[in-house]
Amino acid sequence: MSDMSNTKPETGAFFPRDRAWHAPALTPTYKTSVLRSPQKALLALDNTLSEITGPVFGHGMLGEQDDDLILNFAKPGESAIGERIIVHGRVLDERGCPVPGALLEFWQANAGGRYRHKKESYLAPLDPNFGGCGRTITDADGAYRFRTIKPGPYPWPNGPNDWRPAHIHFSVFGHGFAQRLITQMYFEGDPLIWRCPIVSTIPDRRAIELLIAPLDMANTIPMDARAYKFDIVLRGRRSTLFENRLEGN
Ligand SMILES: [Fe+2]
Numbered sequence: 001m002s003d004m005s006n007t008k009p010e011t012g013a014f015f016p017r018d019r020a021w022h023a024p025a026l027t028p029t030y031k032t033s034v035l036r037s038p039q040k041a042l043l044a045l046d047n048t049l050s051e052i053t054g055p056v057f058g059h060g061m062l063g064e065q066d067d068d069l070i071l072n073f074a075k076p077g078e079s080a081i082g083e084r085i086i087v088h089g090r091v092l093d094e095r096g097c098p099v100p101g102a103l104l105e106f107w108q109a110n111a112g113g114r115y116r117h118k119k120e121s122y123l124a125p126l127d128p129n130f131g132g133c134g135r136t137i138t139d140a141d142g143a144y145r146f147r148t149i150k151p152g153p154y155p156w157p158n159g160p161n162d163w164r165p166a167h168i169h170f171s172v173f174g175h176g177f178a179q180r181l182i183t184q185m186y187f188e189g190d191p192l193i194w195r196c197p198i199v200s201t202i203p204d205r206r207a208i209e210l211l212i213a214p215l216d217m218a219n220t221i222p223m224d225a226r227a228y229k230f231d232i233v234l235r236g237r238r239s240t241l242f243e244n245r246l247e248g249n
Pocket residue numbers: 109164167169
């Protein structure tokens with residue numbers, strides 16, 4: 001187990017999710033939400049040990065190129081086709097504290113908007129050198145970084161002519177199963193964001209803006225790749241804070 005493994009001894013239940021900030025489960029303009037959303041009122045349950053502890057991940061589980069989607073499916077000497085980008089940011093909790101040792105998994109369409117999946121039906125071609133998924137673990141500051149190509153937008157069978165904006169899917173495991181978050185990152189300046197029926201299920205415009213990664217020229221690698229910055233906030237804990245400085249410091 002490496003230094004970055006999740007060994008933080010913090011305990012305590014998590015803040016409840018703010019349901020006015022997140023998209024509601026039932027949003028008929030996003031057609032498949034009708035069948036997938038709960039039919040009965042939700043019940044609140046207290047956090048138990050299984051929600052507030054674990055999962056635990058270490059860098060030992062990562063492959064060498066898990067954080068490089070340009071190369072991790074490519075033949076030797078070749079690379080994925082598309083706009084080369086770096087996605088980076090920090091995973092924080094609701095108090096602004098970094099979440100080290102968090103497992104991030106990400107998946108996306110290729111530069112033409114096509115997923116490598118047996119049920120994918122979009123006519124855009126597969127890229128033989130692009131698989132479309134990867135993973136990494138946050139460092140001691142909650143920071144993460146991976147390299148990929150910018151995904152293309154794609155049409156989907158919802159309304160008569162709906163298109164998804166370019167996006168990367170994220171799954172994040174924090175310090176407890178109650179922190180699990182599945183989300184999507186969008187790209188600054190994409191006009192499809194504000195036309196997307198899935199994005200539109202989010203009630204607060206400020207919440208949508210937090211899903212849009214700005215172009216980050218400061219971290220761009222000249223003549224190689226542009227950078228986009230995407231911070232992720234997981235549920236925080238309710239535990240009382242004792243963050244006073246020690247006497248004499
Ligand atoms: Fe997608």
